[in-house]
Amino acid sequence: MTIQTIDAIPLSHSLDGRALGSSRGKTDTRFTTLVRAETEDGLVGWGEAFAPPRTVATAIDELLADEIVGMDPYQVESLVTDSYTGSLVDYHFADGPFVQSAISGVDIALWDILGKLTGESVTRLLGSGDVSSVVPYASTGYFTSWGQDIEEPMRAAADEEFTAVKLKIGRGVEDDIDRVSTAREILGDETQIMVDFNGNYTPKQARRSVAALEKYDLTWVEEPVPAENLSGYRQLTPELDIPVAAGEAHYGRFEYKQLLDERLVDIVQPNIGRIGGLSEARFIAKLAATENIPVCPHVWNGGVGVAAALHFYASLTTYPHSENVPVLLPFEFDRSPNPLRDELLEDPLDPRGGELAVPDGPGLGIDIDEEALERYRIE
Numbered sequence: 001m002t003i004q005t006i007d008a009i010p011l012s013h014s015l016d017g018r019a020l021g022s023s024r025g026k027t028d029t030r031f032t033t034l035v036r037a038e039t040e041d042g043l044v045g046w047g048e049a050f051a052p053p054r055t056v057a058t059a060i061d062e063l064l065a066d067e068i069v070g071m072d073p074y075q076v077e078s079l080v081t082d083s084y085t086g087s088l089v090d091y092h093f094a095d096g097p098f099v100q101s102a103i104s105g106v107d108i109a110l111w112d113i114l115g116k117l118t119g120e121s122v123t124r125l126l127g128s129g130d131v132s133s134v135v136p137y138a139s140t141g142y143f144t145s146w147g148q149d150i151e152e153p154m155r156a157a158a159d160e161e162f163t164a165v166k167l168k169i170g171r172g173v174e175d176d177i178d179r180v181s182t183a184r185e186i187l188g189d190e191t192q193i194m195v196d197f198n199g200n201y202t203p204k205q206a207r208r209s210v211a212a213l214e215k216y217d218l219t220w221v222e223e224p225v226p227a228e229n230l231s232g233y234r235q236l237t238p239e240l241d242i243p244v245a246a247g248e249a250h251y252g253r254f255e256y257k258q259l260l261d262e263r264l265v266d267i268v269q270p271n272i273g274r275i276g277g278l279s280e281a282r283f284i285a286k287l288a289a290t291e292n293i294p295v296c297p298h299v300w301n302g303g304v305g306v307a308a309a310l311h312f313y314a315s316l317t318t319y320p321h322s323e324n325v326p327v328l329l330p331f332e333f334d335r336s337p338n339p340l341r342d343e344l345l346e347d348p349l350d351p352r353g354g355e356l357a358v359p360d361g362p363g364l365g366i367d368i369d370e371e372a373l374e375r376y377r378i379e
């Protein structure tokens, strides 16, 4: 059995001028790239790359397609390794977000095919099978172009019965305190709260903010300093009692190895659509386990990418912990408007009520709404 066709499908949706985002910037567009792979026997697998859509579609067409067509899908785990050795992509261009995002989309599509071929879910193929749901957290509380009050998304998360919520901060300590104290007041003492600085602070600014927020019992603080400021993490992480999470803007096994070996963070957050796919995420999860560092994926993807991350998360082992210590952190579920997440799947994933079911499979366990796909396809 070999892959006969591989298609990259760029998708985009305008938020009609209503921009939202983080302390470092806002976007008025949601985009993604779907990957559709089909075998000679007509099995179709779907993947998703998290990167600017035309860019990554070009990378797939120009750099990968010729190598993928004719490939046995059981060779999926060789994709990233072959990109580094030079047998998949010229090694001068293998590293970095766009090529690895393109590989991610292909990798996920091939895992979906393997699931359909064997009749098993991706979770089971990755080595687990007894986790049928996870606890989702509402990723919300964005900075917006219309100046949305933080109360509104916090009340929405409470109404939807989330038991964990993450909000954006990082525009000054006073504003951080204002947002987090409001969130805690609305969500109550039982809800887990995480905050995301999106790397907008220096280490000293971050230290001041985290000290001021300590009384609000945060589960983690995310990207307190820029991703590339490794010396900042080296300085800050050991000083803080609150776990430091990062990884959404880090790429690949070599960069992650440094994060893990030096314990620059307490939680790593690979994006499955960008890190090199499910295969590379699994590689990194095993590296992380050797350093006793939890993995909790970054998920700001469309429906296919969310499903892939969900299968990956459900497959993680508890090593080195026992079942008596909870190690699985809540799973990210973005609550900002995004039809590429909510309309692309025939059965949209529903995180409300404090529980998120893992699709049964086979494969990713999803069906694509082809009309929705055409609605958001761009040239």
Ligand SMILES: [Mg+2]
Pocket: 196, 198, 222, 223, 248
């Ligand atoms: Mg983040």
